[in-house]
Amino acid sequence: MSNVNPPAKATRREWIGLAIIALPCMVYAMDLTVLNLALPAISAELDPSASQLLWIVDVYGFLVAGFLITMGTLGDRIGRRRLLLIGAAAFAAASVIAAFSRSAEMLIAMRALLGVAGATLAPSTMSLIRNMFHDEHERQFAIGVWIAAFSVGGAIGPLVGGLLLQWWWWGAAFLAAVPVMVLLLLLGPKLLPEYRDPDAGALDPLSMVQSLFSVLAVVYGLKRIAEYGTDARGIAVLLVGFALGVLFVRRQKHLAYPFLDVTLFRRPAFSAAIVAYALAGLSMMGVYIFMTQYLQLVLGLTPLQAGIATVPWSLCFTVGSLLAPRLARHWGARRVMVRGLLLAAVGFGITALVVPPYGLWILIAGMLAMSLGMAPVFTVGNELIITTAPAERAGAASALAETSAELSGALGIAVLGSLGMLAYRLWLDPALPTSLADADTTRALSTLGGAVAVGGELGGAAGVAVVDTARTAFTGAMRAIAVFGMAMMLLAAWMAARLMRDGEGEAHVAVVAEDAAGA
Structure with missing residues (x-):
């Protein structure tokens, strides 16, 4: 040798x-x-x-x-x-x-x-x-x-x-x-x-148009569905985006120098990293939109206090990102990704246990575990994505990772946000007073902020009852989304362990490093 x-x-x-x-x-x-x-x-x-x-x-x-x-x-x-x-x-x-x-x-x-x-x-x-x-x-x-x-x-x-x-x-x-x-x-x-x-061909204008409008349509459709529910325009635009995406992928198979090299997905380490990246982004954004509302509308924190409460999330994410390389050196890429996903699952599980009067501290503990677990997934996952791709396609591979993050984040807000608000409405509707005006009932069922406003307008014991009931329903919805996020993290951990069980990611990274040194 x-x-x-x-x-x-x-x-x-x-x-x-x-x-x-x-x-x-x-x-x-x-x-x-x-x-x-x-x-x-x-x-x-x-x-x-x-x-x-x-x-x-x-x-x-x-x-x-x-x-x-x-x-x-x-x-x-x-x-x-x-x-x-x-x-x-x-x-x-x-x-x-x-x-x-x-x-x-x-x-x-x-x-x-x-x-x-x-x-x-x-x-x-x-x-x-x-x-x-x-x-x-x-x-x-x-x-x-x-x-x-x-x-x-x-x-x-x-x-x-x-x-x-x-x-x-x-x-x-x-x-x-x-x-x-x-x-x-x-x-x-x-x-x-x-x-x-040096061997790149000319840009394919049709691929550029298909990729642009596919992503724009999907993101717009998801955001509109998140805002208006089962909106006909949002669903139609979303379907158009998916159709353009299918045409885009099919076209890439016949190009000498494609925008998206679909053969990359035949590499287990690449597929595992992309899936883990996407599921982590989906789950994180899905539960985060509930957390920010919970801090202000359920716990009653001011915007500044709520912002301070989320600082540990960002700090732990930063620390986890910087610690990930040291962990990967001792454990290897596969173990870091799997253990990070499992820690993130624990964080979602802790969030699902939020109950008064310790809701703030339980939520912060869940944030800490989630961010510490997800940070190595993003760090090591990105490293695997760009190193399992050929050197000349590193730009396209990193763009694919970022696009999956954008789409999964939008999907988390749209799908998980919609599912969470559906759960909120299902739990709140039977508990609202029958004497409440139809317009007030509609406002209370639309958002937690609407329910708080209705309760404030009613005043007295009836208003307090509406607000307390709405807060309880919203907390239940957030806990349900956290359970879903935990399931997604466990699924991603299983896929990473299965697809990378033979160490393809670590082996390929070593080969790439040796090739670069030889060059």
């Missing part, structure tokens, strides 16, 4: 480069949440309609999800560093224009451009990490930092937005991203390597 030189260790240049590409990832995640606190000020100044306000919030996430696959494939062709820098320049320019928007239409257009530019960040940065870090353990740690950057960005978004709005106008929430992107433009060409597939 021939001796193979060990993979080269990363130098100071690579580690500084990692910090440079982690910053835009943090801004990307921050931009998903930083706008929420600015909405009242935007509404007062730009006077958007209800529909326009919804698009101001949602269009960024829609276009990020829609363009991920296209941008991942484009980066493999024109160069990942080049695409990243183009995206950073567009993001900075759109942020400045958005900050000084003079109409709702102008702001929507800039948020759309921010979404297109933001779609370049995740696949470009992840695929660059593969080229910068050839040692398996260093690469796992680098991916942990990359995952932590997204977690920190999402966590500090409301905090940054609140601080900026305290002292400046609403446009300052957009300007926070500009210095980070300028820093990337200045240092990126010096610190980041360039990589492209």
